[in-house]
Amino acid sequence: MRLRPPDPVLLPLVVALGMVPLGLAFVTVARNRLVTGRPMPLWHAAQGPEAILSLAGLALLLLAALKRGPWLAILSGVLVMGGLGWIAGDVAQLQAISQPAARVSLGGGFWLMQALAALCLVEAARQTGRAGKALATLLVAAATASLMMSGTLDDLSLLREYANRRDVLGPALLRHIEIVTLAVAPTVLIGVPLGVACYRREAIGRLVLPTLGVVQTIPSIALFGLMLAPLAALATWQPALARIGISGVGMAPAVLALLLYSLLPIASNTQAGLASVPDSVRDAARGIGMTRGQIFWQVEAQLAFPALLAGLRITIVQATGLAAVAALIGAGGLGAIMFDGLFTGALDLALLGAIPVIGLAVTADLLLRLVTPRATDRAPS
Amino acid sequence: MIRLEQVRRAFNGREAVAGVDLSVARGAFCALIGKSGSGKSTLLRMINRLVEPDSGRVLFEDADVRSLAPEQLRRRIGYVIQSVGLFPHWSVARNIAAVPALLQWDRPMIAARVRELMALFDLDPALAKASPASLSGGQAQRVGVARALAADPDLLLMDEPFGALDPVTRATLQTELLRIQRETGKTIVFVTHDMDEALKLATQVVVLERGRVVQDTTPDAMLANPADDLVRDLLGREDRGLRRLALRPVRSALRPGEDPSAPTIPADSDCRAALSRMAELAVSTLTVTAPDGARLGLVHLSDLVAG
Numbered sequence: 131m132r133l134r135p136p137d138p139v140l141l142p143l144v145v146a147l148g149m150v151p152l153g154l155a156f157v158t159v160a161r162n163r164l165v166t167g168r169p170m171p172l173w174h175a176a177q178g179p180e181a182i183l184s185l186a187g188l189a190l191l192l193l194a195a196l197k198r199g200p201w202l203a204i205l206s207g208v209l210v211m212g213g214l215g216w217i218a219g220d221v222a223q224l225q226a227i228s229q230p231a232a233r234v235s236l237g238g239g240f241w242l243m244q245a246l247a248a249l250c251l252v253e254a255a256r257q258t259g260r261a262g263k264a265l266a267t268l269l270v271a272a273a274t275a276s277l278m279m280s281g282t283l284d285d286l287s288l289l290r291e292y293a294n295r296r297d298v299l300g301p302a303l304l305r306h307i308e309i310v311t312l313a314v315a316p317t318v319l320i321g322v323p324l325g326v327a328c329y330r331r332e333a334i335g336r337l338v339l340p341t342l343g344v345v346q347t348i349p350s351i352a353l354f355g356l357m358l359a360p361l362a363a364l365a366t367w368q369p370a371l372a373r374i375g376i377s378g379v380g381m382a383p384a385v386l387a388l389l390l391y392s393l394l395p396i397a398s399n400t401q402a403g404l405a406s407v408p409d410s411v412r413d414a415a416r417g418i419g420m421t422r423g424q425i426f427w428q429v430e431a432q433l434a435f436p437a438l439l440a441g442l443r444i445t446i447v448q449a450t451g452l453a454a455v456a457a458l459i460g461a462g463g464l465g466a467i468m469f470d471g472l473f474t475g476a477l478d479l480a481l482l483g484a485i486p487v488i489g490l491a492v493t494a495d496l497l498l499r500l501v502t503p504r505a506t507d508r509a510p511s
Numbered sequence: 512m513i514r515l516e517q518v519r520r521a522f523n524g525r526e527a528v529a530g531v532d533l534s535v536a537r538g539a540f541c542a543l544i545g546k547s548g549s550g551k552s553t554l555l556r557m558i559n560r561l562v563e564p565d566s567g568r569v570l571f572e573d574a575d576v577r578s579l580a581p582e583q584l585r586r587r588i589g590y591v592i593q594s595v596g597l598f599p600h601w602s603v604a605r606n607i608a609a610v611p612a613l614l615q616w617d618r619p620m621i622a623a624r625v626r627e628l629m630a631l632f633d634l635d636p637a638l639a640k641a642s643p644a645s646l647s648g649g650q651a652q653r654v655g656v657a658r659a660l661a662a663d664p665d666l667l668l669m670d671e672p673f674g675a676l677d678p679v680t681r682a683t684l685q686t687e688l689l690r691i692q693r694e695t696g697k698t699i700v701f702v703t704h705d706m707d708e709a710l711k712l713a714t715q716v717v718v719l720e721r722g723r724v725v726q727d728t729t730p731d732a733m734l735a736n737p738a739d740d741l742v743r744d745l746l747g748r749e750d751r752g753l754r755r756l757a758l759r760p761v762r763s764a765l766r767p768g769e770d771p772s773a774p775t776i777p778a779d780s781d782c783r784a785a786l787s788r789m790a791e792l793a794v795s796t797l798t799v800t801a802p803d804g805a806r807l808g809l810v811h812l813s814d815l816v817a818g
Contacts, residue, residue, distance in 0.1 A: 413594075414590070418586070421582050
């Protein structure tokens, strides 16, 4: 049998994974939640069966990279990710027994190793196709769930912050979704017709799209700030508006600013989608006797739809991230937790706010990708 | 079937069509030929009101087209363009069914018509569900012509339909179109810049130059008496005689007799092919044979040249 060269993607990843502990702290241990912790390298942290598990995982991952075994890479990658989580959790538990106020935070080494192992999984799943993707997702979910449910991770600083803020995290998440929805839904209602108008009348397009482009370049905090004065003035002038919640701070300026940001991707993608319909198709549609309405709904709108969905995806992901910044003007949401942590120096609290923001953005992106028909493999009806 | 009376149309001050009178009889195969910018496409697109004339009248079955709603008119006229313009998000079958669907035929009738047209154009029934993107150029244009014929229009407008195809595919589609036109008796108006194509297909050739009709006659008459230098150039100065021979079937020069030494030529060849074969084999007599091999008679060089 001819020897195959090692996997050109997996091998460097595994080597890097093995070298991370040499340079970066695995966890940091602090006396309490507000002081900076001392770094603790992996070899001090790793004890017990989980250390053996992680090491075995790493060895198998190396073997998988050398022998080109993507299935083995998936299994061992999950082993490494789970094992590292277990190690971190155990360190925190040990510390909690001796010093109840001490905080064990996940260090750069932990995150980088998790990221590298995750990249190994992505690459291995790519090589194995759909089944591998499903298996990797399932195993990661199962490992995460079992570590969380067993309470292994409960003493980590991040989870302690979670325990403290459990009652506000849920409402903050809902508030975050609310801000994004309130901004994106009207954006679609305004942006799509605007995109159609930009396509139909070149003059409108030349005016509107660059203007929206300029709006995009305004830093988000500045735009939120710009909203303060006019909305406050509006609320003073018409107290009825103030009563329904329009004011210089809070939800109203946040939603309005996000709406302005979101208009460009929606309008320009609608316009681009319509412009991408070949002239020959439009000529044929007219030539066989379709009315203007039929050409728009049966041909142009359907061909522009994937581009519109892509615009919607960009918009939702962008708005989810920007909504976090909106906490600075009192809009609430996950950003409030994030900034709370940043301003008090409790980085794990900031993380507690940031992780769900990322989760929301990734989930929205995934869901919209699933419903976006791909131009090449769409089954014609 | 169609009559154009003194139609004019200018774009940005330049006259694309500068006073054209033209009539096309029912069942005719009319080729509009000319160089780029001669106004041939504009003229064609006036018939189904994709372009409106600035002045003059366009009559379709003796009715002024302006008295008809443009969409209704276009559904009664087949339309084929060089770039085909199939709807990329619809299957082949749904593309063919486009006009019957607009006319709200019932579903079984549409399905039967699609099957019939796919058979007529020699398209594999398995392609019915295929996406237009998966078709070859020749297949796509077959679907394009099938779509134009779906609602059985009496008139078919074609704007350089085979211009983007390779010579072999083009020749095949030309022959198919000719066969279908003979079988169905459709009236066809056809824009081309390829004189060979015009002579092969058309019963009426209309040469256009700067928006005016230069000559409007049968292929044979045009070859015999070109109206001016432009027509002579389009016909090709050197091989005009050969092109004229190509219009005549070898049967027309057939004379009785038998010559065992004379090489054979199939009876469905044209006179140019016969002349070419004589030149190739250095003979002046050929035996004309039927498809079953029967000897029908002889053709002599002198008969070909005498016309």
